[in-house]
Amino acid sequence: MTGGGAGAPPAQRVLRPGLRFLGERWRVVLRLGAWSVLETGQTFLTGYAPARALDEGFLAGRVGTGLVWLGVAGIGVLVGAYGTVRVYAAVAALVEPLRDRLVARVVARGVREGDAGALSGLTQQAEIARDTFAGLVMVSRSFVFTAVGALVGLFSLAPLLLVVVGMPLLAGVALFAATLRPLARRQEAFLVADEALAERLGAVCPGLRDITAAGAEEQVADGTGDRVDAELRAASSLARWSVLRVVSLAIGGQLPIVLLLATAPWLLRNGVTTGALVGALAYVTQSLLPALSNLVHGLGTSGSRLVVVVRRLVRNSTRETGATAGSAREPSEGPPRTGGALPARLPRPSGNPPEAPALSVTSLTFAYGPAAAPVVQDLHLTLAPGTHLAVVGPSGIGKSTLTALVAGLLEPAKGSVRVCGHPVPGAEAAACRVLIPQQAYVHTGTLAENLGHLRPDPVPEEELLAAAGAVGLLPLLETLGGPRATVDPTALSAGERQLVALTRAYLSYAPLVLLDEATCHLDPEAEERTERAFAERPGGTLVVVAHRMSSARRADRVLVMDGRETAYGTHDELMRCSALYRDLVGSWTPVPSEPALALGDPDRVDAVAGPGLAGDGRHVVAHRPVGQMQAPRDLRDGGPLGGQP
Ligand SMILES: Nc1ncnc2c1ncn2[C@@H]1O[C@H](COP(=O)(O)OP(=O)(O)OP(=O)(O)O)[C@@H](O)[C@H]1O
Numbered sequence: 001m002t003g004g005g006a007g008a009p010p011a012q013r014v015l016r017p018g019l020r021f022l023g024e025r026w027r028v029v030l031r032l033g034a035w036s037v038l039e040t041g042q043t044f045l046t047g048y049a050p051a052r053a054l055d056e057g058f059l060a061g062r063v064g065t066g067l068v069w070l071g072v073a074g075i076g077v078l079v080g081a082y083g084t085v086r087v088y089a090a091v092a093a094l095v096e097p098l099r100d101r102l103v104a105r106v107v108a109r110g111v112r113e114g115d116a117g118a119l120s121g122l123t124q125q126a127e128i129a130r131d132t133f134a135g136l137v138m139v140s141r142s143f144v145f146t147a148v149g150a151l152v153g154l155f156s157l158a159p160l161l162l163v164v165v166g167m168p169l170l171a172g173v174a175l176f177a178a179t180l181r182p183l184a185r186r187q188e189a190f191l192v193a194d195e196a197l198a199e200r201l202g203a204v205c206p207g208l209r210d211i212t213a214a215g216a217e218e219q220v221a222d223g224t225g226d227r228v229d230a231e232l233r234a235a236s237s238l239a240r241w242s243v244l245r246v247v248s249l250a251i252g253g254q255l256p257i258v259l260l261l262a263t264a265p266w267l268l269r270n271g272v273t274t275g276a277l278v279g280a281l282a283y284v285t286q287s288l289l290p291a292l293s294n295l296v297h298g299l300g301t302s303g304s305r306l307v308v309v310v311r312r313l314v315r316n317s318t319r320e321t322g323a324t325a326g327s328a329r330e331p332s333e334g335p336p337r338t339g340g341a342l343p344a345r346l347p348r349p350s351g352n353p354p355e356a357p358a359l360s361v362t363s364l365t366f367a368y369g370p371a372a373a374p375v376v377q378d379l380h381l382t383l384a385p386g387t388h389l390a391v392v393g394p395s396g397i398g399k400s401t402l403t404a405l406v407a408g409l410l411e412p413a414k415g416s417v418r419v420c421g422h423p424v425p426g427a428e429a430a431a432c433r434v435l436i437p438q439q440a441y442v443h444t445g446t447l448a449e450n451l452g453h454l455r456p457d458p459v460p461e462e463e464l465l466a467a468a469g470a471v472g473l474l475p476l477l478e479t480l481g482g483p484r485a486t487v488d489p490t491a492l493s494a495g496e497r498q499l500v501a502l503t504r505a506y507l508s509y510a511p512l513v514l515l516d517e518a519t520c521h522l523d524p525e526a527e528e529r530t531e532r533a534f535a536e537r538p539g540g541t542l543v544v545v546a547h548r549m550s551s552a553r554r555a556d557r558v559l560v561m562d563g564r565e566t567a568y569g570t571h572d573e574l575m576r577c578s579a580l581y582r583d584l585v586g587s588w589t590p591v592p593s594e595p596a597l598a599l600g601d602p603d604r605v606d607a608v609a610g611p612g613l614a615g616d617g618r619h620v621v622a623h624r625p626v627g628q629m630q631a632p633r634d635l636r637d638g639g640p641l642g643g644q645p
Helices: 010-024 028-059 063-113 116-157 160-211 218-261 264-269 272-322 399-409 427-430 447-451 460-470 473-479 496-506 526-537 549-554 573-577 579-585
Strands: 357-368 376-384 388-392 414-419 422-424 433-438 513-518 541-545 559-563 567-568
Touching: 010 028, 010 063, 028 063, 028 116, 028 272, 063 116, 116 160, 116 272, 160 218, 160 264, 160 272, 218 264, 218 272, 218 399, 218 427, 272 579, 357 399, 376 399, 376 414, 388 399, 388 526, 388 549, 399 414, 399 422, 399 433, 399 513, 399 541, 414 427, 422 427, 422 433, 427 433, 433 496, 447 460, 447 496, 460 473, 460 496, 460 526, 473 496, 496 513, 513 526, 526 549, 549 579, 559 573, 559 579, 567 573, 573 579
Parallel strands: 388 541, 388 559, 433 513, 513 541
Antiparallel strands: 357 376, 357 414, 414 422, 559 567
């Protein structure tokens, strides 16, 4: 299936090798023709035998003669059945080499490229090509021999019948032939649109949860919606052209019946016998109409599908041999360059209110059901841009729930959340944050595609490598073969998937990054490196749901969640003030006699204090209504949080 000329029109690129293929097998083609004559020879008898049976037998009062002719027709059917068996064998002899040739090419390519995925996909296409080709050989051959048999029969019965049946048949076939090319183009456009949509849905559907978590809904919805629209347009166009196929069938197959009936008196007056008229009707209804119908449906649908599949296989073959100008494989990349300076500053989504806090949570209350106890209650929290916050607390206390509320995945019962000044939920807020959950989402495709998933623009390779270096993905990136290497998500460990997802978040323009145990599969050193990278991300604000206390130590601020009581401060402050935090850290620190946190600006929303502030030895404060408590000055940038009134 090579050749055809790289610059030849697409149809020729398929047609020429196809004709050459048939030419090389002219003996098989001849054999197929011979058996087809036998198979469809009975077509001649379909009309001729009943006509003779009527005219020379039953209508002439010679029942025996009539029965003999019917017997001849019966023998014709038996001989035709034998011919059909031999036809199948001949078709197999023609089709199997095609399959073998296509598969050989595909396997050669797969072995050369070590691309098992492409191999199985293309092998499947070769099977489709084989089946479709076999179907086409059957219907087109059947139509040709059936038409010849029927037309010869009609001529033998009465030349006038040939005119009445042959003219509309010719017109129908001509119309059908004229629609073939436009139909094939539309069929191909539809298949391409269908595949594009299926590919998109295959990538999107398994990762819906993570797409939502990462705030990429709109981006994904846009891309998917475009493909749905494209398929709809392609399907509508194909449907319009398919109507012409039905018209051609009506003209070529059904109009002759109408004409035979309508002109019957005139035909009988002009020497056509009753038997010949019945024979002509038998030709049309028993042979021509079914054969034309098979041809129209078979060639119209399968034919264009075959063209698409073979064209694809041919294109891959020519690309593999370098025959198509400009389509030779790109040279495989060497190991990626390491190092590279980090971008000076990640661009922020435009339209953020100036000086807006990166995160602002007000009176936030949420419960999983109307009767359920609130998981988050009257929480206040404000984070200035650049803050690195760790969220800690016992298991099941509500840390993930809080990140989901901030990301807009859950709707609060009360209170509000703003990200970069934009209300949550909302498209602007969604564009300003990225949430990486524990289960990292990696889709099939290249590493570069995976890493640039949250970026509307292509990510320059230098920036990509710099991000990979910062987050700790570089060793994996080198092992996989660089940014353009294809990733098989199932072949990655959980930690490796997390590194991919983390680098993707790092590359996004979202100023606020929420890591919900997103580093839980990394070792402590890798986790530290990653968190530091995010903390140093220019202009970035980081919220980490920590599963190791080392994460909290690294953070500027720590939020200790403890049901209705919540504490907030630096690590040192909380070590002094929060028994729970000390428990979590695993080291008990005596309660200081001095207030852990200095009283601050009374105008600020507040809710944080320590045992010293409460003065009652309790480790968590956050018991006063918002506005009645005061935040320490040193939390002004990080902002306060609230507890229950
Ligand atoms: N979809 C849900 N429906 C009902 N209850 C839920 C749902 N998701 C979480 N919860 C409950 O809400 C509470 C808080 O869960 P959440 O996952 O936010 O805790 P967490 O602090 O992140 O826990 P962990 O540290 O174990 O991940 C838990 O009691 C949990 O059982």
